[in-house]
Amino acid sequence: MTRSTDKRVLQFCHGYDGPFLDCARQYASLFAGSGYKVTTVFLTGKADAQVASGCASDEVLFLEFSSSAIRGLKLGAIRALRRIAAARDFSFCIAHRFKPIYITLLATRLPVIGVHHAFDDYKRGSRQLFANLFSKRLSLLGVSDAVRDDMRRCLPKWPAERIQTLYNRIDIEALQGALVPAAEARVALKLDPQAWIVGNVGRLHPDKDQATLLRGFAQALPSLPAGARLAILGKGRLEGSLKALAAELGIADQVDFLGQVPDARRYFAAFDTFALSSDHEPFGMVLLEAMVAGAPVAATACGGAVEVVEGVGVLFPLGDAAALAQALQVLAQMTDEQRQECQARMLQRLRERFSDEAVREVFWRLPHVVALTAEA
DSSP states (O other): OOOOTTEEEEEEESOOTTTHHHHHHHHHHTTTTTTEEEEEEEEESOOOHHHHHTSOOSEEEEEEEOTGGGSTTOHHHHHHHHHHHHTSOEEEEEEESHHHHHHHHHHOOOOEEEEEOSTTTTOSHHHHHHHHHTTTTEEEEESSHHHHHHHHHHOTTSOGGGEEEOOOOBOHHHHHHHOOOHHHHHHHHTOOSSSOEEEEESOSSGGGOHHHHHHHHHHHGGGSOTTOEEEEEBOOTTHHHHHHHHHHTTOGGGEEEEEOOTTGGGGGGGOSEEEEOOSSOSSOHHHHHHHHTTOOEEEESSTTHHHHHTTTSEEEOTTOHHHHHHHHHHHHTOOHHHHHHHHHHHHHHHHHHSBHHHHHHHHTTSHHHHHHHHHO
16 A cells, blocks of 8 residues: 555544553554554643654644533634644544544544544434534544444434444554563462462443452352452442442452552453453453453453454353353363463454454545545
């Protein structure tokens, strides 16, 4: 794919907190070797050289707006982005989440590819009206088929080809190189070096449904290897109630609440298996990270998690503690040979569907991308 080197793409991101810095990297990397230069703009967040270096972009700008400053009409942000666009000859924009999409469409005349990472972004009538008003310049991507289908239901008059899927992805080799070996990871996390450990990572929030995870683990415990433990990484408003539930279930001594662990994905080799009990996860980036680490996975059979796990892990119905217990028992009974086969299938799935290379090929075949680049 050879194009002139003076073409530019604007990537507009709400912020770089949590997984969104890597999202910026993921989308900038789509243009590697394409002849397009990428300018990434962050709406919120202080200027940070380390963030800038992690974006895989030719230029990184920080608008440094506070959350309060981008409520309402967002006129200041619109003016700031208008100045940036006026000084550069952008071909089109990739905007993540609704506020950057809104600002870009009002600040510029650029075609916009809007990327959505959550459900219900167009459930509100006002957003549907806005999207319909700018439908000639706006096309949409969901990070999973589940998110894509949610948007199609909310925008039924849109042609299906204007709302597509582009999966989140992972730099497999980079994460493999950053993984802390299993024994060292357990030391770092202060986990039992000999125990069979179920890992879970996420906010302690109703959406993550760690209550079902605790109940499922408690039911499975008599059939799991002696001394089995559950390690939960993350913090949130449910910490107290979840600890109380563990005590009520009689498993408080077998559950490790480890709090917020910086760059937690580096320590996933500490887990013998990984369980995600989330309520309608839009995608489940944490599943990819567990798969890179070689931890067999169990996840709820809803949302985007199905697209990640089906065929390479175990799925169970949302909120079904008994089914989760059975899934943990199945994973605990895997032989070394079965575990190695599972790890090989997971790695193959990652390379075929969720790697930078695989998704880059999909991106350049998307109908609206083909149309935009043909016009540029």
